[in-house]
Amino acid sequence: MNDLFQGKLHVVNVGLASFADPIARAGGEVTQLDWAPPGAGEIEVARGLARLLGQTSVAAANEKAFAAYTAARPVLEGIASAGDVIPGIGERTILHSGPPIAWTKMCGPMRGAIIGAMLFERWATTVDEAARLASGGGISFSPCHDYSAVGPMAGIISPSMPVWIVRNGNGGNRAFSNLNEGLGKVLRFGANSAEVIDRLDWMRAVLAPTLGQALNTLGELELKPLIAQALHMGDEVHNRNAAASSLLLKRLVPAMLRSGAKTADLAAVVDFIGGNDHFFLNISMAAAKVMLDAAAGISRSSMVTAMCRNGVEFGIRVSGSGSHWFTAAAPRVDGLYFPGYSIADAAGDLGDSAITETAGIGGFAMAAAPAIVKFVGGSSADALANTLAMRHITLGVNNAFTLASLDFSGTPAGIDVAKVVDTRILPVINTGIAHRDPGIGQIGAGVTRAPMACFTAAVLELAKLLS
């Protein structure tokens, strides 16, 4: 033992860095090896991980889920009123983003948007009247996800709103999303003033029918090649949809011109879409939803099929546990704030748009979109690093979505709750940030992470289901 301390020491320290630091300070050579006990030392979580990561039946289920996700072929089928096309939606139902939440618990922007939707539906004529009706139990609230739908930010869909219909060409399941209103004062950030309702009226009366006619003329539009092309054009197809929106418009314009629509309507529609680089976002989300729903409900699979936020809670669904929500408090986002705003003004993380990350695009494909760091923060090296990190928590790569800057490797996709908990690497999400009060709108954007507690709870539940 004495001999040991006579010779020159080289120490390898495993785990807590505080043991290594004094050695280095005393002039010793030390190599720090990052390590933490499985499940962060929680014995039940560690046991759950051991079961999930060790079972070939789980691996087989994940392979099946991942294959269903990659085989899905989202096609843009058309546009219709939510009430006409979403199965089972009630007459006085309003869909919202994230996991289930009661009116009394909702964040400001979500309440504001619901009031706006009620004014738009003419269920009320004033904000106060709408708020009374909502709090009085006259309206039924459900997550979009319970109706195969997704909506960005507040994610409000009411029966007479037009929705995109995206169908899985290889399976037949459908998903729905509302139409993007642009930036500024918009419903999805909780605004409900006259200009917001007027725009929604125009979208229902002019935009949707014009686009619907164009889609009828065009025929079904394959979305995977369009998304793949946008990924080669600097989009990550969540917070950057400039290329995808342009590509969509390029496909729609000739069809619109041939559909017999009025020239004045066409000009207004083209101006509206051309002026909104986020226009494709809602289609991207519905495409992601269709791909992930194809992978849902596969017994024993630990693959995440949805991540979403209602501004108060963050929720995930996992293939092997069906429609069960694993929730945790929605974090506030430490992002890039517009001048005059800070994190103190922010609502909790909000919106169904994290369905894009769940499907391997968005933050997972940030390597495709170095320019987005001007919007969400960080450097182009961070964008690459985020994509590379996601390889450690995913079941594979999606070769339909390749990343030119990583020599055309596929985007990491198919988040495995067991890998997340085992590596303690959290899924990265590019997100817009809403003001906590309704009507103010977007106040920033940033890169955030899904909360660990959702994944830990999922590991425990899936391990229990294996018993």
Add this chain to the structure above:
Amino acid sequence: MNDLFQGKLHVVNVGLASFADPIARAGGEVTQLDWAPPGAGEIEVARGLARLLGQTSVAAANEKAFAAYTAARPVLEGIASAGDVIPGIGERTILHSGPPIAWTKMCGPMRGAIIGAMLFERWATTVDEAARLASGGGISFSPCHDYSAVGPMAGIISPSMPVWIVRNGNGGNRAFSNLNEGLGKVLRFGANSAEVIDRLDWMRAVLAPTLGQALNTLGELELKPLIAQALHMGDEVHNRNAAASSLLLKRLVPAMLRSGAKTADLAAVVDFIGGNDHFFLNISMAAAKVMLDAAAGISRSSMVTAMCRNGVEFGIRVSGSGSHWFTAAAPRVDGLYFPGYSIADAAGDLGDSAITETAGIGGFAMAAAPAIVKFVGGSSADALANTLAMRHITLGVNNAFTLASLDFSGTPAGIDVAKVVDTRILPVINTGIAHRDPGIGQIGAGVTRAPMACFTAAVLELAKLLS
């Protein structure tokens, strides 16, 4: 001396690696330092370099030229017939790409394209008749560059062809380029069959007037922000113009709808532009030409103001030597060939499109366009490396054109002939490859380099002008 050979040797070898190799083979430690004598050992070149690189008057002239280039503000002004708008162009003049060349010396694609232009002008009714007229001296041939114009590949512009007009909003000089015909059998690759002439007729009769009306409705279009946006969307704006073409179309469509054009014409025009991801190339070239012409003719400046090829010779112009051409044989491009073709089928390097590289975009901005390596060859790392290498031979960076993947640094721009000869790093050019015979068209694409002899000759001439 003997002591020296007793001790352990570490050798530093400067220059020829063949002196280092035997030492390494004998087990010695050797550090190889790449070095070559200035001007590759040619004493006159070395003297010329010393004069150019040492004189403050040259540095001041280069600063002035570079400032004029960066201050230029290309705006898309409109469309007109070449004969109506290009100053001094004669009635029976045909402009071609590259430095001056006689009919008898021209490569196959250029002759084919000239014959096509003559058929289009109705100066002849058959290929034979046109060839006889061309060889008989009935037509005057001049480089596009002599008329403030640029054209891709064969670069043929005849009097009744429509041309884009790009004006320098900060100086007033103008540049012109023809309209892009798309891929396949097209004039610029030497095709001249009926379908080619029919398309040119339609472009003159329908496309150009429709676009002209739209531009009148839209007003002048600032090109620098559009190019900058395209660089953030995966274009390098030479061989990849997918984003720029989409962005242009997005701006034009609302204006076209308001300009009162016939719906059938609009649909055809939108289909044509929407189906051609290279449509913006010719505008990009005219913008580059306008920026570089602003920097031309500044006494003592060693900044390159044009690089171009006629399929036989490669030529450059330098600011301090005005319209003088420094030429060398045009290399054949060792690129990615389409199935069934090889370098043996290729024409020599061809076209004025290297004006984009001269202006700091194209190959110089490859870091913006990792997806282009599927088209021109190499890996995404090569794309970054090409941009970084160009920093060694340029006078500065153009901060109007930032590269997201290099943390928004500007593209390297303002090639200095002295730096090229001193570092022996040749300007990189992304290029399409034409078949050596007319009418076959594009057979590949690749990354090529400008020939050193042009730059060496320029160094000698500029040094002489300093005397």
